[in-house]
Structure formats: structure tokens, C-alpha cells
Amino acid sequence: MDLQGIDAIGTLQSSADQLASSKNEQAQKAEQNALDWWSLAAIAPAIIILLGFLFLFFYGVFQSLTDLKFGRPVVRFIGFTNYEMVIKTQDFWNSVRATMAYACSAVLAEALFGLALAKLFASGVFLTRLMRPVILLPLVLPPMSVALMWTTMMDPQNGILNYLLSLIGIGRFAWISDASTAMCSLVLIDIWTYTPFFALIIFAGLQGINDEVREAARVNGARGWATFLHIELPLIAPYILIAAVFRLIESLNQFDIIFGTTQGGPGDSTSVLSVRAYITAFQNLAFGRGAALMVVNWMVVLLGTFVMVRLWRLVRHRVS
Amino acid sequence: MPRTPGALRGHSAHFVKTALICSTLLAGAAASFVQAKAEDINWRQFEGSSLVWAYDIHPYADAVAAQLPEFEKLTGIKVTPELYPDDAYWNKLTIQLSTKSPSWDVVGTGIQPAWDLAPGQLLEPLDRYLNDSKLTSASYDYKDFFPALRDALTWQVNGGQIEAGRGQVWAIPHGFENIQLFYRKDILDKHGIKVPTTPPQMSAACEKLKSADPAITPLGVRGVRFWSSIHTAAISIAKSYGVHDFVVKDGKLETGLDSPESVAFHKDYVEMIKKCAAPSFANDNWYQVVDGINSGRTAMAIDSNMFGFWNDVAGKPASGKIAFAPPLRAPNGKNFESNIWIWSLAMNAASQKKGAAWLFIQWATSKQVELNGAVAGKLVNSPRASTWSDKVWLDYAAKPEFTNFVDTFKIVQDRAALAFTPRAGFAEAMNAWAVAMQKMVNGADVKATLTDLASEIRSSM
Amino acid sequence: MRFNRSTPASLFLNLLVVACTLILTFPLVWIVMMSLKQQAEVMTWPPRFIFTPNLKTSAFCSMPPRPGQQATAPSRLIS
Numbered sequence: 035m036d037l038q039g040i041d042a043i044g045t046l047q048s049s050a051d052q053l054a055s056s057k058n059e060q061a062q063k064a065e066q067n068a069l070d071w072w073s074l075a076a077i078a079p080a081i082i083i084l085l086g087f088l089f090l091f092f093y094g095v096f097q098s099l100t101d102l103k104f105g106r107p108v109v110r111f112i113g114f115t116n117y118e119m120v121i122k123t124q125d126f127w128n129s130v131r132a133t134m135a136y137a138c139s140a141v142l143a144e145a146l147f148g149l150a151l152a153k154l155f156a157s158g159v160f161l162t163r164l165m166r167p168v169i170l171l172p173l174v175l176p177p178m179s180v181a182l183m184w185t186t187m188m189d190p191q192n193g194i195l196n197y198l199l200s201l202i203g204i205g206r207f208a209w210i211s212d213a214s215t216a217m218c219s220l221v222l223i224d225i226w227t228y229t230p231f232f233a234l235i236i237f238a239g240l241q242g243i244n245d246e247v248r249e250a251a252r253v254n255g256a257r258g259w260a261t262f263l264h265i266e267l268p269l270i271a272p273y274i275l276i277a278a279v280f281r282l283i284e285s286l287n288q289f290d291i292i293f294g295t296t297q298g299g300p301g302d303s304t305s306v307l308s309v310r311a312y313i314t315a316f317q318n319l320a321f322g323r324g325a326a327l328m329v330v331n332w333m334v335v336l337l338g339t340f341v342m343v344r345l346w347r348l349v350r351h352r353v354s
Numbered sequence: 355m356p357r358t359p360g361a362l363r364g365h366s367a368h369f370v371k372t373a374l375i376c377s378t379l380l381a382g383a384a385a386s387f388v389q390a391k392a393e394d395i396n397w398r399q400f401e402g403s404s405l406v407w408a409y410d411i412h413p414y415a416d417a418v419a420a421q422l423p424e425f426e427k428l429t430g431i432k433v434t435p436e437l438y439p440d441d442a443y444w445n446k447l448t449i450q451l452s453t454k455s456p457s458w459d460v461v462g463t464g465i466q467p468a469w470d471l472a473p474g475q476l477l478e479p480l481d482r483y484l485n486d487s488k489l490t491s492a493s494y495d496y497k498d499f500f501p502a503l504r505d506a507l508t509w510q511v512n513g514g515q516i517e518a519g520r521g522q523v524w525a526i527p528h529g530f531e532n533i534q535l536f537y538r539k540d541i542l543d544k545h546g547i548k549v550p551t552t553p554p555q556m557s558a559a560c561e562k563l564k565s566a567d568p569a570i571t572p573l574g575v576r577g578v579r580f581w582s583s584i585h586t587a588a589i590s591i592a593k594s595y596g597v598h599d600f601v602v603k604d605g606k607l608e609t610g611l612d613s614p615e616s617v618a619f620h621k622d623y624v625e626m627i628k629k630c631a632a633p634s635f636a637n638d639n640w641y642q643v644v645d646g647i648n649s650g651r652t653a654m655a656i657d658s659n660m661f662g663f664w665n666d667v668a669g670k671p672a673s674g675k676i677a678f679a680p681p682l683r684a685p686n687g688k689n690f691e692s693n694i695w696i697w698s699l700a701m702n703a704a705s706q707k708k709g710a711a712w713l714f715i716q717w718a719t720s721k722q723v724e725l726n727g728a729v730a731g732k733l734v735n736s737p738r739a740s741t742w743s744d745k746v747w748l749d750y751a752a753k754p755e756f757t758n759f760v761d762t763f764k765i766v767q768d769r770a771a772l773a774f775t776p777r778a779g780f781a782e783a784m785n786a787w788a789v790a791m792q793k794m795v796n797g798a799d800v801k802a803t804l805t806d807l808a809s810e811i812r813s814s815m
Numbered sequence: 816m817r818f819n820r821s822t823p824a825s826l827f828l829n830l831l832v833v834a835c836t837l838i839l840t841f842p843l844v845w846i847v848m849m850s851l852k853q854q855a856e857v858m859t860w861p862p863r864f865i866f867t868p869n870l871k872t873s874a875f876c877s878m879p880p881r882p883g884q885q886a887t888a889p890s891r892l893i894s
Contacts, residue, residue, distance in 0.1 A: 104452060104474050104778075119813065151835060159825050161832040168836050171843060183846045190633035191571070191651075192860050194845055200861075211634045213796040230839070297441070299579035300636035301793035316448055317580070318782035319470060320814065569860070649858055671855070 098326035104319030116326035125302055125310070126327075133306040133334060135217060136292075137285040140224040141278050147225060148232020149274065153262075155233065156240040169230045177227070181294025184223045185210065188295075210296050213303040220304055223291055228284075232277050239273030240266065268353055275346040282342055286335045307331040395491045400710035401430030407714065408436045408450070409462035410443045413664050413734075414529045414697050417727030418718050425717050431710050440639050441580055451476040451702060459705040460714055463525060464695050465506050465772065466585065466780045471700075472524050473514045473778045478701040479522035483712040494716055495740075503527045503696055503737045506772055518776035525698035527737035528719045529660075529727075532770040533590040533692045534762060535679045536662030537654040538647065538672070541570065547653075552685045553591065553622040556654075560630035563653055573630035574643035574655035579792060581784035582639065585693060587656035587681065588623065588791065589773045593691035594683040595619035599783065600775035607777070607815065611787065612808035617801050619684070624794045636792050648672050656681055658695060659763065660734035666756045667731035674755040678762035680769075692766050693773040696737070735763075783811045 098116055102109045120126050155162045155169070172180070187194050188209035196206050209219045243266060251261045289308045292298065298305030298313065305313075308331055315324025409415040419435050426432055436458070438446055444467065450458050451471055463471070471477050483489050484496055496504070510521025537549060545566045550556040560572035576583040589599070597619050598610040610616060627635060632652070634642065644661045646652025648671060655661070665672045683690035699715045701708060717723060721740050727733025728741055729750045741747050751760050774780065790807040794800050820828070849857055851868040 104470065123810075154828065154831055154835065157828050159820070159828040159832065161829045165832055165836045168839055171839055175843070183842055185637065186849065187842060187845065192858055192862065194862050197860070197862050206633070208633045211636050213792075226838070226842070296637070297579040299789065299792050301796045301798065302789065303796075313785065316445060317785055318814075319448070319452070320782065645854075645858070649855065651858065 094325050095329055097322055098329045100322050102322040102325075104321065112322075116323050117330070120323060120326055120330070125305070128302050129305050129307050129310045129327075130330075130334070132217065132302075132304060133286060133308075133331070136221060136224070136288065136304075136306055137282055137338070140221050140228070140285045140288075141281045143221065143225050144229045144232050144281060145274055145278055147229045148277070149236055149270075151229060151233035152236035152240055155237055169233055171230075172227045173230050173234075175227075177290035178294050180223065180227050181291050184219075184226075185295050188219060210304075211300060213300045216296055216300060216303045220292055220295060223295070224285060224288065227291070228281060231281065232274070235273050235277040236270055239270035243269050272346060272350045272353060275342065275349055279339060279342040279346060282338050283335055286338055287331065307334065394493070395488060397429045397713065399488075400707070400713060403707050403710045404432040404434065405459040405707060405710055405714055406434050406436055406457060407460040407462075408438070408443070408447065408458045411437045411439055412462075412697070413660070413732040414727070415462065417730055417732035418528070418723065420730065420732075421723055421726055425714065428717070429710075429713055431713065433714055440582060440641070441578065444580070444582070451704075454704040456702070456704045456706050458702050459707050459711040461700055461702055463698055463700050464585075465525075465698070465776075466581070466774055466784075468507075468524050468698070468700060469509075469516050469776060469778050469780050472509070472516070473511045476703050477524050478703045478705070478708060479524060480526065480701065480712070480715075481522050483708075483716075484523060489709065489712055490716060491720075494720060498721065498738050498740050499527055500737055500739060502771070503530060506694075506696060507698060509776060511778075514778060516776045516778055525700035526715055526719045527696045527698045528724065529733050530694055530696045530735045530737050531658035531660050532694050532735070532763075532766050533586050533656065533681050534659040534662070534766055535654060535656050535681050536647065536659065536676050537679065538650055538652075538675055539677045539757065540675045541650065541653040549679045550654075551680075551682060551690075553626040553682050554685055556682055557626045557629045559654075560626070564629075569651070571630075571632045571646055571652045572654060573626070574638070574646045574652040574657070575627065575631055575635070576639055576643060576657065577627070577631065577635035577788075577792065577795070578637065578639050579785070579788055581781055581788055583788050583791070584784045585695060585774070586640075586658065588787075590656070590681045590691050590693045591623060591683070592616070592619045593693070593773045594681075594687045594689065595622075596684070596687075598775070599773075599787075600777060607775070609783070609808050609811045609815075611811065612804045616804060620791075620794060620800045620804060622685075624791075624800060627795050631795075635795060647676060650675075659759075659766070663734045663751075663756060663759050664731065666759070668753075668755050674757065677757040678759055680762065680766050689769060690766075691773065692770040694770050779814065782814055786810050 099111060099113060100109050101112050101115070151169070155166060175183075188211075190196065190206060190208045190211050193209070195209065199205075199207060208215060210216045247265060247269075248261060251265045256264065287308055288306065289312065292304055292306055292309050293312065296304045298309040307327060311324050311327035311331060314327055315321050318324075415435065415437055419437075422433055422435070437443075447461060447463070447467070448471075451461070452474065454476070463477075468477060490496075504523075504527075505519060507525050507527060508521055508523050509516050509518045511517075535549070541563075542549065545563055547559050547562060550559045556573065563570055563572040575587045595618055596615040597613065600607050601610045602608070632638060632642070632646070640657055640661065643652070643655050643657050644665065647655050647662070648665045650672065659678060662676045662678055664670075666676050667673060680690040681692050699718060701711050701715065705711050719737075721738060724733060724736045724738050725741050725744055725747060728736050728747045731750075736742065736747070748760075774784075786807055790803050794803050848864070848866075852866055856863065856866055
């Protein structure tokens, strides 16, 4: 996770570099003409790894077009039959809905809470300096242990969460064991785990705002709330959106937290595409159909990311 | 510490028997020792190799693991147990074997998962080893395993499907379980509740228990979204309602899960779960069921009988408080039914140390290891007839803390049988059933859900 | 920041920081506490926050055994 944080910052920087370097394009062109073996050697590993990934990806797509099933002696090419069969079932659409609901609500809530948390820690009051490292805590835990931890805490009979709720007079709650609350509970776990990611990136954005800008706003008579809404928010919007892009990709693919707690249940209430694909392929051993579901999941992620990146570009354009 | 004296007694009994065969009482022990050595296979032929043995975290694994130092002393082979929690184990097993990874040599499996694994040639057929006099000791006595268990683990693969009853041996049983209702005597007595025999009776008992003590979960059953929640309570009770997972119709296999019997069963069963089971039903595996019985938070449970026995062992908090009864049956049915599960040891076809792996399987399922495990209170239902005629085990199981374990075992075992139709594709159909069960418990219409379930199973056949 | 906040505002913000920190750390702290309890204590209701830590059972019995552990420590299986 923290790797991704670095990635995000890296992306931001590299795009800034690109803008700067466009001036000496002329000079670079001349260099490019001479074949630079050293540069080639330097990027070769990256290209090989990329080709490997591409190969695996296309192999997966190919699998999704076959009736590959465990123990079946002959594997036939069956075109889009897997997709047809999958799309026809109601369960599939239920999974698509669950995937979207999970990802959208988690990312939205995380962005809001992350913004609040970042603002709070940017306020610079005494305790923030002491507590800053704590923000990172949920991010450094392996997602599977997060899932197990929350399963224990959300136990309907002797989980600590129900106890804490009972202290303020709220009756027992079934959390992940009830179809009607399972999805909310999972989103809650996701929010706890990944809000710090947003907070971290937005915090970096807030630090990057020149104090003079704020000063100028204040001189012009803007009060605290107005400064935030009209000056700060537009300036950190690209940061929020880039974090949202990363989180959206991850939560549309989310597997660990969901499989580790409910395995997609109760019933089909939290059976998102990635979990359904895993169960189809690795528990039911229908690899072809599982691959088809994974390809569909990939397309959903692609679509979601595309929209988010568009939004990010738009916002960045308006800000700069 | 019942284990150490038990094991010692086991040893001495074994020696006495050997001595009698040799019929020279005085020099008997020494003579038989030499003779046994001469006839026996060379146990040290794979000295120095090391094996990985994968298994569920389970008392049966503990029973064998506790005796591993003896195996190392006997053969010079080092065995590393890799134990995983139930759900994780089955997922990992499928992935390890289907990727043909050689890292696991010996794996624990049940028959049903093996149906799915054998057609892909992921398990090594064991006949070759069983019939090799250089590899299998004459005293191993494969015929000593109960015939029903041997038959269940023998089949041939034809066109990707299972043909049961003849063919090759795919795994060796080392412990089995039959499904029973076991209950906390102390709790039922305290509230004056009679042991229920049908699901509606159970529902009534649960309501009574709940109103008497809301902190108690009346019934512990597995409900996870995985086939392991089907093969215990659900299939056993379903069978007594006349439900079959698959039936042969016009020479073709056809699912029986949308039959009128199945609808009747599910109505009763779902009603019972709603009234009896813990709110965490959808996340409960056997760990939760056993823990509930053990701590007294759960009054009754329908699961493998050995979990009751295991917690009756002297020194456990529930020792002497758990009693046994046959599983529930249909209200209009004559008999109860009990599914069996056979924990077996199988060999990974991709293993590179098959000889050593066979020695381990052979040792782990040998008469002595089975008996030692049984009297340690862990390997409860030995698959060997010899264990069940051995006085050491019978004396142990008849101890007062095990209440009516032996009597109930005898009654249930008469009707205990594999309730599933041998078929590759077991996991897919049964996982779908588990999901449907969760939906029905959540309030989905029983008939409609079963129709959907049946059409889902048909579409993948 | 260079603005000077009024004392109540800064106190309130400090309290908010404490609340956030609690929410972020509590699950972890709770799980660590659980790992130091005995099985029966883990299951008690209401959950207890003060208990005598038990290092012996927690680390070795309630967690899945690591490979090889049983071969070297059979004594724990006997009891």
C-alpha cells in the first residue's frame, strides 16, 4: 500500500517533469537518433516483465474463450459462450451491482474522511505532531489480517463492537453475518483500512499549498471556511482524484477483505466479481468460466479508471 | 495425561500378541523380534529424505504429528507437517495440486474432494505401492480397514467422471467421522429438555431453551459459504427426508435438489436454523461449533461425533458433560441417516519422493499408530477393524467421561453411509447448495431458491 | 500554520486528534489484547479490558502451528 502512495506521488512528479522538459525536446531528438544500447539495456527488464504480464493477460483472455474445466480431457474453443452463460444469470448482475456499490461507497467515504483527517492533521495543533505516525498503522497491516481482525470484532455474539454499541444503548447487530448489513460492514472495514491512504496524499497536497496564497485570501477578507472551499479545495482536488483513481482500481478488485470475512456471503450479498471469479475458478474448478468473470472484472476496472482519469485531467486543467 | 500410559499399554498388548503367535513363551519376545525384522520391509530405504505433509488443523492431525518422532527414528525420513485452518486448507490444496507443485508430498483429503482431484491426475493411485512387497510390510494388512471405507476410496476415472466401486485405490483412510447429534447433558437437564429427534422438535426445544436462557445458542451447525457446511448436518437430515443430491433418471444423472422431498426438508431445516443457530451462522465452521459445545455457550450440535468425544476427554472443560444421539430425522421418516466423512491420506502425483511418501502413509495408517492416536483421545474413529476389537481402545472409550459414546456409535454406524453420489464436480454443486442455504436462511423463498439452485447445477453438468 | 487559535478551538482539535487516533489504533490494540488472553477469557461477555496476560497459551496454542513445531515440541500435544 505505501508503495502505491509513492507511485502516486511519482506519477504526479513525472507528469510535472514532462511539462518542464518539453522545452528541450529539440536537443533530445538529436540524441534519440543514435541508438543508445545502454538505455536499451536499462529498460529491457521492464519491457520483459511487461511482456510477461501481457502474455499472462492474453492467456487468461484465451482461457475465457474455452470450456477449460478441471480434469476435462479435451478443451474446446467455444467462443463467447462463457460470457453469454455468465451474463444470462441473475447472480452475475448481482455481483456487478455489489462490486460497484462496494467500490463507489468505499472510495467516496474514504475521500471525505481522508480529507477531514488530513485537514485535522494539517492544523498543526500540539498532538498532531505526536500522533502523525499512527495514521499509517492500518496501511501497514496485511489485508488478510485486517479481515480476520474485523471478523473477530464483528462477531454477533461476543464481538467487541456489539459491546461498545450496547454501552450507548444500541442492541446487538449481526454485522457481516446478516445479508442486510454485510455490505455496509465490509465498506466500514475498507474505510478503516484505507482512509489513511487518502489522508496521506491529501496531507501532502495541503503541505504543498503556499502559505502566501492563504495569506492573500485572508487579506482579501476570506474567512476560514471560505478559504478552504474556494482556495484550498480546488488546489488539492487533483490530489484527491489521483488517490481516488488508485483506490477505485483496488476496491473494484477488492478480494482479501471480502473473502477473508464473508467469502461473498451471506447468500450472495457481498459476492463481488473478484470473489465470484475466484470461487468459480479455484473452488468449483471451472477455469474457463472463472477466467471470463475475471475479464469482465478487468473491463469494469478499466472503465472505472478511465472515467476517473478523465475527471482528474479535467480538474487539473482547470486548476492550472 | 492419558496418552503416555495408554500408549505404553498399547505396546505391551502388541508384544503379548506377537509372543502368542510364536508360541514359545519364554524366548518368545526375542524370537519374534528377530523374525519380524527379517520379514519386514527395509524401513530405512529412503533414509535422509524429507517430506511435507499437509493437513487441516484437526485433532486427527495432532494424533499423527505427536508420533512423528517415532517415524523419524524408524525410517530416517523427516516429515514436516503443514497445517492450515479448514477453509484455507481446501483452497490451498486445490491450488497446490492443480498447479502440479511438488512441494507437498502427502496430503490429507476426504473422499468428496478427492473425486474432484482424481480426474485431473493430481493424486497418485496407490495400488502399485500397496502390492509391492518391498514397499509394503506384510503386517500392514490393508484388508483390516473396514470394507465400506476401502470401497469408498476405490474408483476408476472414465471420461473425466468417477465410476465407483472398482478400479484403483486413491487414498488410505486414517480416521472417519459419522454425523451425530451431541449435546451438553448439563444444560439440557437444567432446563428439562428432552433430546429432540426431528427438526420441528428441535425448533421447539430451541425456543424453550432460548426463553429460559437467552445467552445460550441452542444449536451449533456449520453454515459457511462452502461445501463443508453441507456434508454434515444438512445432507444427513436431508437424506432421511428422501432427498438425493443426484438421481439417475432415464439413464442420465439428474439433480434431486428441487424435488418435493427437498422442498419439505429445506422448509423444516431453514426454520430450525432460524430458531436455533447462532446469528453468526453464515460464518460458522466446525471451529465455532466445537468451541460453543466446549465452552457451554452452545447446548447441542450436529456435526462429526468425534468432536463430542474429543471434548469429553479427561481434563477438558466439558469432560463428561457431552452425550451423544443419532442425528435428526424426518418427522414421518422411519430412520435417521448419518453421512460419513473419511479423513484419508493421499499422495500428490507431482511429488518427487513417492517412495518415502508411501512409507509415511503406510506408517501413519498402521495398526499401532491408529491405536496410539485413538487412546490419546484424538484419532477417535479408527478405520481399522483391529482397533475396534482391541481391548485397550474399547476400555478407553468405555470410560465414564465418554458417557454413551460407544453405544451411540454402534447404533449410528449401522446406518452410516456416504450420502453423496460419487461424481467429479462435487465441490461446484455443493458450494452452490451452501450459497442457496444461506439465501434461504436469510429469508429467500425456499421453492424458488431451490429451483434456481437445480438449474444452476444442471447448467454445469 | 501561523494563525493563533483560541484555546478552546485548539483543545477541541486536540480532542479530535485523540478520537481519530483511538479509532485507528483500537482494533489493533484489542486484537493484541485478545492474543494474550486465554480461550475462555476471549469468549466472555461482557468483554474484559483488564486481565492477567498469559503469554504461554496465547502465542503457541491458539495460533496455527508452524511447520515443524510439533515435531520438536510434542509435549504440548499431550496435555
